Amino acid sequence: MTVRVGSKVRAPVTIVEQGRARKRLDYLAAEEPLEIRLQAGGQTRTVAVTMRTPGADFELAAGFLHSEGIISERELIRHISYCVDPAVDLEQRYNIVNVGLQLPALPALATLERHFFTTSACGVCGKASLEAIEMRGCSVLPPGPVVEPGLLYSLPGKLRQGQGIFEATGGLHAAALFSPEGELLCLREDVGRHNAVDKVVGWALLNRKLPLADCLLLVSGRASYEILQKSTVAGVPIVCAVSAPSHLAVDVAREFGVTLVGFLRGERFTIYAGEERIGLVGKE
DSSP, rough: OEEEEETEEEEEEEEETEEEEEEEEEEEEEEEHHHHHHHHEEEEEEEEEEEEEESSSHHHHHHHHHTTOOOOSSGGEEEEEEEEEETTTTTEEEEEEEEOOOOOOOOOOOGGOOOOBTTTTTTTSSOOOOOHHHTTTTTOOOOOOOOOHHHHHHHHHHHHHHHHHHHHHSSSSSEEOOOOOOOOOEEEESSHHHHHHHHHHHHHHHTTOOOTTTTTEESSOBBOHHHHHHHHHTTEEEEEESOOOHHHHHHHHHTOOOEEEEEEEEOOOOOOOOEBBOOOOOOO
């Protein structure tokens, strides 16, 4: 039997080592569905259901809606709250988030007409390609900061130090926002790498810090199209990943002027786009 403790779940497991078995309790990363609902003008509509690690749910909802082009600024949000079930003594339902908008009616949701279900593994499936970002008004990003390779080398260590849930479970992705000086500004974890990015973007939106034109984003796994899409909409000029990017992520980076760094490990990394923001010397 598993027992949830915050963003972790405690479960009995059997460890086998050198042919000997022993019982113990271990921690797993929690994964539960989150339904995101929009409210305006007396109407309520579900726009997405995503599998996520509980925690920073309001940031996740806000970041998701910003990435999908539904919310462009903090002032459009009237409130964010968990759903209350009047049939059960007004009990809060922590897997449903209501986002109330300062609008007389629900906005046109053409980009969400698929009424999609997202998973923690692959994000939103069936996305349109680069034109989807251009339709949201994104243009080539401004020059932004120039950073030295030594600063990039330091970021994965700072990311790992801030991953509290990962240290306990070993089963989470992380996204972290840094200043050009390497200061950790925000770190969020989730079973879904795209959810972790949405939580970071949601934090920035709710704190009126968008666009993130003077920041670096580091993700703990690979850089997918969806991560580049979300970070580009948020205005992030430098995106780094511990693992490889996909070819479509590279296409997005080159199309919109994003610096994309992959395989950032130790004192080595690969630049796939936008090397002008990296202070390089001795190029061959």
